Amino acid sequence: MKAITIKQPFASLIAAGVKEYEFRTWKTKYRGEILIHAGKGVDKKAMKKFEHLNLEYPSGCIIAKVTLADCIKVDDELRKKLSERNAEIYSSIIKHTEWEGYGFKLENIVKTEPIPAKGKLSIWEFEL
Secondary structure (H helix, E strand, O other), rough: EEEEEEEHHHHHHHHHHOOOOEOOOOOOOOEEEEEEEEEEEEEEHHHOOHHHHOOEEEEOOOEEEEEEEEEEEOOHHHHHHHHHHOOOOOOHHHHOOOOOOOEEEEEEEEEEEOOOOOOOEEEEEEEO
């Protein structure tokens, strides 16, 4: 099954259903089910920002299964939509208007029991 590695706290925000977009500088044509792998990398500033959510932040494991429904170029229209949806979660994308990339629209988010796994770059294959 396809998987994508995401730093904490963002992987847990997705698994909790709080974050419905993941951002990359590259686009993908892939659509379908994909596993969310919580990498060993941590964004310390973001961890502090979201500590009030009291989520668990495991690392080095698969923590959710989602559907990658779309890949959307980040533009002013998407930034406005993200601001209306949840300005706290998407503040870095909203504020950095010079950043160019893509938003992966995630749907059907299902948190799973952690499954140990080594992460990789890009979208990769994981044997369930």
